[in-house]
Amino acid sequence: MRTVETNSPEETWALAAGLADELEAGAVMALHGDLGAGKTCFIQGFAAALGIDEPITSPTYTLIGEYEGRLPLHHIDLYRLSGPEEALGIGLEEYFDASGITAIEWAERAEGILPDNLLHIEIRADQKTGTRTFRIYREGENA
Ligand SMILES: Nc1ncnc2c1ncn2[C@@H]1O[C@H](COP(=O)(O)OP(=O)(O)O)[C@@H](O)[C@H]1O
Ligand SMILES: [Mg+2]
Structure with a gap:
């Protein structure tokens, strides 16, 4: 488990860029964390590090955004998902293949259908200071 604090969106981008260099x-x-914690911000930094210059947004009506970079990036936001059955309905499993990197916001809503090799990224925001605390750990590793 790694714990890292960031004090600005730029620092969060730098953290994400480091991870983009490591992941295959x-x-x-x-990604876990309340609304406004910084999940999308982290994914934006990750995307930039993959050479993606399209803006990463959280679209209102689509759950999945696909971007071409050094590796393809699939950005999935399950905020509006009702539960695991709907996750199966949208064919989420298709994205867990070897061809790209998948980043899932509100991933706990698809619990039970997610792959074993998950990398968890928990973000906690300190409302007073603006500091974000990231806890990064593998599925099965003690959190
Ligand atoms: N250290 C930080 N890391 C990430 N975002 C931060 C940080 N400090 C402030 N922010 C702000 O917090 C907000 C995070 O929003 P967003 O990434 O959309 O959250 P989420 O996707 O978790 O709902 C942004 O407005 C961003 O500018
Ligand atoms: Mg978001």
Whole structure:
């Protein structure tokens, strides 16, 4: 388990860029944290490090965004998902292949259908200072 604090969106981008250098095709990241914690910000930094210059947004009506970079990036936001059955309905499993990197916001909503090699990224925001505390650990590793 790694714990890292960031004090600005730029620092969060730098943390994400470091991870983008380490991860290989097939990696699946599960991002956890309240609204506004910085999940999308982290994925934006990750995307930039993959050479993606399209803006990463959280679209209102689609759950999945696909971007071409050094590796393909699949950005999935399950905020509006009702539960694991709907996750199966949208064919989420298709994205857990070896061809790209998948980043899932609100991944706990698809619990039970996520792959074994998940990399969890938990973000906690300190509302007073703006500091974000990231806890990064592998599925099965003691959190
Ligand atoms: N250290 C930090 N890391 C990430 N975002 C931060 C940080 N400090 C402030 N912010 C702000 O917090 C917000 C995070 O929003 P966002 O990434 O969309 O959250 P989420 O996707 O978790 O709902 C942004 O407005 C960002 O500028
Ligand atoms: Mg978001």
